[in-house]
Amino acid sequence: MELGRASTFDVISTLPRVVIDAILVRLPFKDAVRTSxxxxxWRYKWVTIPHIIFDWQCDPTGIPSSNETLKKCVNIVxxxxxxxxxxxxxxxxxxxxxxxSDFDQWILFLSGHGIKELIxxxxxxxxxxxxxxxxxxxxxxxxxxxxxxxxxxxxFEGFSRLKSLYLCDVVISSDELQCLISxxxxxxxxxxxxxxxEHTCPKINIxxxxxxxxGGSFEVICIENTPVEELGMHKVLCCLRNVEVLRMHNQFxxxxxxxxxxxxxxxxFGHLKNLSLDVDFENxxxxxxxxxxxxxxxxxxxxxxxxxxxxxxxxxxxxxxxxVPWEAQEQRVCMLKHLRTVxxxxxxxxxxxxxxxxxxxxxxPVLKTLTIDTEIYDFVSxxxxxxxxxxxxxxxxxxxxxxxx
Amino acid sequence: MSxxxxxxxxxxxxxxxxxxxxxxxxxxxxxxxVAMFCPMICQEVIQTGMGSSKNFAISLPQRVNPANLSLxxxxxxxxxxPGRSNKERKSFDEKFIRxxxxxLCELTSAADSLQVxxxxxxxxxxxxxxxEGKSPEEIRETFHLPDDLTEEEKLEPLRNxxxxxxxxLLNRLYARKRKELKQKDKLKDVEVEEDRVDERSVDDxxxxxxxxxxxxxxxxxxxxxxxxxxxDQLKDALSNNVSDSVEVVFVPSPSRTSKFLDLSEDTFAxxxxxxxxxxxxxxxxxxxxxxxxxxxxxxxxxxxxxPERMQEILSLGQDKRRVPISINGNxxxxxxxxxxxx
Numbered sequence: 001m002e003l004g005r006a007s008t009f010d011v012i013s014t015l016p017r018v019v020i021d022a023i024l025v026r027l028p029f030k031d032a033v034r035t036s037x038x039x040x041x042w043r044y045k046w047v048t049i050p051h052i053i054f055d056w057q058c059d060p061t062g063i064p065s066s067n068e069t070l071k072k073c074v075n076i077v078x079x080x081x082x083x084x085x086x087x088x089x090x091x092x093x094x095x096x097x098x099x100x101s102d103f104d105q106w107i108l109f110l111s112g113h114g115i116k117e118l119i120x121x122x123x124x125x126x127x128x129x130x131x132x133x134x135x136x137x138x139x140x141x142x143x144x145x146x147x148x149x150x151x152x153x154x155x156f157e158g159f160s161r162l163k164s165l166y167l168c169d170v171v172i173s174s175d176e177l178q179c180l181i182s183x184x185x186x187x188x189x190x191x192x193x194x195x196x197x198e199h200t201c202p203k204i205n206i207x208x209x210x211x212x213x214x215g216g217s218f219e220v221i222c223i224e225n226t227p228v229e230e231l232g233m234h235k236v237l238c239c240l241r242n243v244e245v246l247r248m249h250n251q252f253x254x255x256x257x258x259x260x261x262x263x264x265x266x267x268x269f270g271h272l273k274n275l276s277l278d279v280d281f282e283n284x285x286x287x288x289x290x291x292x293x294x295x296x297x298x299x300x301x302x303x304x305x306x307x308x309x310x311x312x313x314x315x316x317x318x319x320x321x322x323x324v325p326w327e328a329q330e331q332r333v334c335m336l337k338h339l340r341t342v343x344x345x346x347x348x349x350x351x352x353x354x355x356x357x358x359x360x361x362x363x364x365p366v367l368k369t370l371t372i373d374t375e376i377y378d379f380v381s382x383x384x385x386x387x388x389x390x391x392x393x394x395x396x397x398x399x400x401x402x403x404x405x
Numbered sequence: 406m407s408x409x410x411x412x413x414x415x416x417x418x419x420x421x422x423x424x425x426x427x428x429x430x431x432x433x434x435x436x437x438x439v440a441m442f443c444p445m446i447c448q449e450v451i452q453t454g455m456g457s458s459k460n461f462a463i464s465l466p467q468r469v470n471p472a473n474l475s476l477x478x479x480x481x482x483x484x485x486x487p488g489r490s491n492k493e494r495k496s497f498d499e500k501f502i503r504x505x506x507x508x509l510c511e512l513t514s515a516a517d518s519l520q521v522x523x524x525x526x527x528x529x530x531x532x533x534x535x536x537e538g539k540s541p542e543e544i545r546e547t548f549h550l551p552d553d554l555t556e557e558e559k560l561e562p563l564r565n566x567x568x569x570x571x572x573x574l575l576n577r578l579y580a581r582k583r584k585e586l587k588q589k590d591k592l593k594d595v596e597v598e599e600d601r602v603d604e605r606s607v608d609d610x611x612x613x614x615x616x617x618x619x620x621x622x623x624x625x626x627x628x629x630x631x632x633x634x635x636x637d638q639l640k641d642a643l644s645n646n647v648s649d650s651v652e653v654v655f656v657p658s659p660s661r662t663s664k665f666l667d668l669s670e671d672t673f674a675x676x677x678x679x680x681x682x683x684x685x686x687x688x689x690x691x692x693x694x695x696x697x698x699x700x701x702x703x704x705x706x707x708x709x710x711x712p713e714r715m716q717e718i719l720s721l722g723q724d725k726r727r728v729p730i731s732i733n734g735n736x737x738x739x740x741x742x743x744x745x746x747x
Binding site for chain 2: 009010011012013015016018019022023024026027028031034035037038039040041042043
């Protein structure tokens with residue numbers, strides 16, 4: 001009788017498969033699989049779940065250290081994969097297991113099940129060599145790897161559907177990276193971070209790129225097979241003309257600023273919405289370069305600047321105060337009409353930075369927040385800095401200046 | 406043609422309406438911009454041109470009933486206005502999903518059939534939140550799911566051939582106990598941390614988290630302390646049932662019992678060693694007392710959390726649930742008719 005009542009109200013079990021999948025996908029993976037013990041109806045509902053995710057939520061104690069727990073975790077992955085039915089849309093394994101040969105088996109399995117998103121992240125110190133069947137996952141559109149070795153086989157035809165590529169500390173030669181990028185015609189988003197390994201020189205040659213994030217200490221960046229400094233601002237910005245989000249945490253500006261820095265590069269960078277750069281405020285040319293960027297990008301909405309110091313004794317680097325005519329700049333810089341959020345890190349309160357902030361405040365009519373993270377350790381200097389800041393005229397009545405501790 | 410009809414009927418109305426028909430036959434008209442927010446309706450209008458008048462109303466998929474439809478249209482009406490801020494939309498959404506669970510499920514299904522993706526996302530997230538982090542009992546209660554899996558099936562993912570017999574024996578013993586207590590209804594004062602216990606057994610046996618030595622060891626220690634307290638309670642409970650009649654008992658033949666000695670521990674606590682449990686297939690009430698004692702003995706010797714398991718099942722036995730009983734294919738004695746599950 002209880003059962004009779006139960007079946008009348010048990011609506012959720014009668015929902016169509018797509019809806020159940022939509023619900024299960026929004027649960028932590030472990031909870032989704034555990035629904036198999038709820039009732040006989042639910043025993044096999046999880047097996048069509050499109051996303052398989054192994055991360056800290058599956059094992060809060062972290063990567064298994066003992067052999068036994070390692071075997072158990074590996075077993076779990078095997079069991080999940082074997083029970084799964086249908087195609088697997090996304091497979092994510094982040095800091096769940098150390099690299100082992102079982103991963104080869106799993107990638108082989110996934111490649112036969114139409115994997116579309118693959119996220120493999122291993123922890124620091126660990127490294128995993130991608131097997132050859134990885135390169136036959138033709139449905140991939142989102143790939144994210146950390147601490148892997150990428151060895152492209154001869155017969156590689158490219159990932160024809162790849163849209164988003166994220167490589168962090170991946171061992172890959174610049175030619176191979178170039179090959180990978182050029183054979184992925186739909187690539188829109190590229191993130192290449194290189195904090196530890198060989199400082200590969202990434203060669204960017206993607207006309208449709210919308211999102212570019214390069215991080216690490218590169219000595220040279222090449223765009224269209226030419227080092228950036230030889231290209232000059234014009235060409236670089238032209239190559240990146242469709243980029244909407246640009247994050248370069250290395251000396252990108254330094255490369256751009258070599259040679260003559262024009263005032264503005266017309267008709268380019270019209271799509272840039274989000275910009276994140278390292279700027280050396282002591283180097284006048286870099287400031288000119290960034291001002292040029294501002295003038296060239298009409299739609300900039302979010303800006304993130306990190307003040308850094310380059311020890312370069314470059315003959316090109318000129319003291320900013322002499323090179324940058326701040327007063328004149330204020331008149332000539334186009335209004336940053338859409339700029340809404342600005343974040344500045346590692347601000348030390350030198351003159352150049354102060355003038356830069358003044359410029360920003362005076363030229364952004366819709367600015368909402370300016371967040372400053374100072375590295376001024378001396379109380380008096382900080383007060384001086386704040387006093388100067390207070391004076392500045394703000395084009396936006398909504399602007400707030402926030403300080404991060 | 407049909408448009409001019411509309412104009413004659415309502416010449417003063419500048420808005421255009423779309424006619425929709427739900428599966429039960431009722432027809433209603435909806436403002437065009439609201440209805441077009443649903444991709445399925447939009448597609449119908451564009452591809453087939455239907456919906457412009459009452460006679461040509463778009464028939465909606467079966468999963469959409471009038472109640473759901475009005476909810477969906479409220480959602481569409483709010484969100485199709487472009488000028489709303491994110492905050493407004495969010496707070497509308499939060500209020501919108503505060504409906505009864507059954508309604509929420511049906512709404513999700515209806516939204517999916519009309520392909521209103523943001524609404525499907527909103528409702529399925531709400532349902533996922535109701536499942537996340539809860540114990541199986543809580544989930545079953547929320548969604549009125551029947552608890553009709555045997556212990557064996559619950560443990561199935563990790564079943565090896567050697568574990569079979571153990572599980573089956575316990576199944577039978579539990580089943581018997583459950584039935585007894587269902588009738589007695591005496592164990593209301595047995596305190597059971599259902600969540601924790603159940604979680605423990607599921608975790609243990611599904612080996613999904615913390616299935617390794619460290620935390621498990623800690624838990625084992627804790628359970629041991631509780632063991633003693635509960636064992637006493639259990640003893641009392643069991644001794645009270647001596648006079649009950651026995652319903653069903655399945656007992657393995659002695660030859661199989663000896664196989665227990667060869668079991669590898671795997672999922673259960675390593676220090677299991679039990680003697681040849683001398684379990685006869687005697688069913689007289691007189692033997693029942695001995696059987697009770699042996700059950701307890703047996704349980705004690707097993708994985709330390711089995712007593713809690715039993716407690717949990719004993720107290721759950723108060724619910725009027727089907728008692729799943731697994732059948733031993735090898736022909737153990739079945740004195741009483743078995744109850745079909747399903």
